[in-house]
Amino acid sequence: MAGGEIERLIQLLAKLPGLGPRSARRAALYLLKRQEAALVPLLRAMGDAAAHVRTCSVCGNLDTADPCSICSDGKRDATLVCVVEDVADLWAMERAGVFRGRYHVLGGVLSALDGVGPEDLAIPALVRRVVEQEVKEVVLATGVTVDGQTTAHYIADRLAGTGVAVSGLAHGVPVGGELDYLDDGTIAAALRARHPL
Amino acid sequence: MAGGEIERLIQLLAKLPGLGPRSARRAALYLLKRQEAALVPLLRAMGDAAAHVRTCSVCGNLDTADPCSICSDGKRDATLVCVVEDVADLWAMERAGVFRGRYHVLGGVLSALDGVGPEDLAIPALVRRVVEQEVKEVVLATGVTVDGQTTAHYIADRLAGTGVAVSGLAHGVPVGGELDYLDDGTIAAALRARHPL
Numbered sequence: 001m002a003g004g005e006i007e008r009l010i011q012l013l014a015k016l017p018g019l020g021p022r023s024a025r026r027a028a029l030y031l032l033k034r035q036e037a038a039l040v041p042l043l044r045a046m047g048d049a050a051a052h053v054r055t056c057s058v059c060g061n062l063d064t065a066d067p068c069s070i071c072s073d074g075k076r077d078a079t080l081v082c083v084v085e086d087v088a089d090l091w092a093m094e095r096a097g098v099f100r101g102r103y104h105v106l107g108g109v110l111s112a113l114d115g116v117g118p119e120d121l122a123i124p125a126l127v128r129r130v131v132e133q134e135v136k137e138v139v140l141a142t143g144v145t146v147d148g149q150t151t152a153h154y155i156a157d158r159l160a161g162t163g164v165a166v167s168g169l170a171h172g173v174p175v176g177g178e179l180d181y182l183d184d185g186t187i188a189a190a191l192r193a194r195h196p197l
Numbered sequence: 198m199a200g201g202e203i204e205r206l207i208q209l210l211a212k213l214p215g216l217g218p219r220s221a222r223r224a225a226l227y228l229l230k231r232q233e234a235a236l237v238p239l240l241r242a243m244g245d246a247a248a249h250v251r252t253c254s255v256c257g258n259l260d261t262a263d264p265c266s267i268c269s270d271g272k273r274d275a276t277l278v279c280v281v282e283d284v285a286d287l288w289a290m291e292r293a294g295v296f297r298g299r300y301h302v303l304g305g306v307l308s309a310l311d312g313v314g315p316e317d318l319a320i321p322a323l324v325r326r327v328v329e330q331e332v333k334e335v336v337l338a339t340g341v342t343v344d345g346q347t348t349a350h351y352i353a354d355r356l357a358g359t360g361v362a363v364s365g366l367a368h369g370v371p372v373g374g375e376l377d378y379l380d381d382g383t384i385a386a387a388l389r390a391r392h393p394l
Contacts (some may be wrong), residue, residue: 046206
C-alpha cells in the first residue's frame, strides 16, 4: 500500500477521538497532499503545544503558564470556585462567558465500576484549597450523570465541616429546548424546581 | 480560555477532514493530556512523513521512495495500468488485493463547473506513459459519477489511437448488497450486464 511512515501516521491519527480508520486515512492524505499548507503548520502547532502547554498546579487547567491565566487573573473572584470534571468542561464554561470565579478540575468522576476513588481525583487538593485559601463558595458543575452526581454529593460531604457554601448548577429545560424532545428526568427536574413568575 | 498555542492547535486540527470545531477540541485535549503517549509519537510520525513521503513521478502515488514501491516492484505487471482519481482510490484497490498491475493517479476528475481540464490532471502523462512504455491494457477505475464517467470516456478517446486495450470496472450489485436497498441506476446497470449462469 504505502511506506511504513504513512501507515504509522494513519494508525496514530486513528487514535484521536472522533477519527476512525477510514477518516484517519482521509486526514493523512489531506496532510500529505498539503505539506506546506497543512502538515507543516500542524507540526509546528503540536511542537509548540508539547513544549509550552502544562497543567496548572492550582486548578488543573491546561495553559502555557503555571498558575494558568485564569488563576493568575486578579480580576477573577478567588473566593468562588467552580468544580468541573474535565478541562473540556472548563472550556465550555468559559465559552458561556458568565462565570467570573476560578476553577478546580477534578480529572474525572468517582466510579466504583472503573475503580476511581477520591484519591485518584483532585478532591483532596480541592479540600486543601478550600481550607487554606479563603474560598467562600464552591459551585459543583459535574455532569448530571449517576457518577457525576455521586461525585458532587461526595464533595459536598467532604466540604461540610469547612464552612464553605456549596452549590450546584440548576437542572431544567435547556434554553431553546422543546418539551416534546426532552427526557422524562429533565421534565421532572424542571417541574420540581419551578419558580413563581 | 487557554493559551494561544492551544487555540492554534484546535484551529488546525479542525481543518482535518472529518473533524469539526467540537471534535478538534476533544482531539487537542486528548493530545495535550497524553503528551508522551500520544502527542510526541504523532509529532514524530508527522515529521517523518513530512521529511520522507513524496509523490511518485511515474504514477502519482504517495510513498517514501520515488518511483514508489508499486512502480518499482518487478513482480507487478507493468503492461497493465489502472487509472484512479486519487491516492485514496489506489489504497482502496490495494486493500482489495486482487490487482497485480500498476497505477496511474489522475489527481481528480474533469469538471466543467470547477474548471478542471485535461491539463490539470495527469492525463497527458498517462498518454505519454502508454505510448512510451509498452502498456497493453488500461483499466479505467474512476468513480461512477457524472464527472468520473466523463473523465473515463475522455481518456478512452485520447487513448483510441495508441492501440492499447481500454476497459472499465463492471457496474452491478455490490457483494453483500440487497436489491431492496439499491438505487434504480445500479439495478438497471446490473440487469443490462446480466450474464448466463
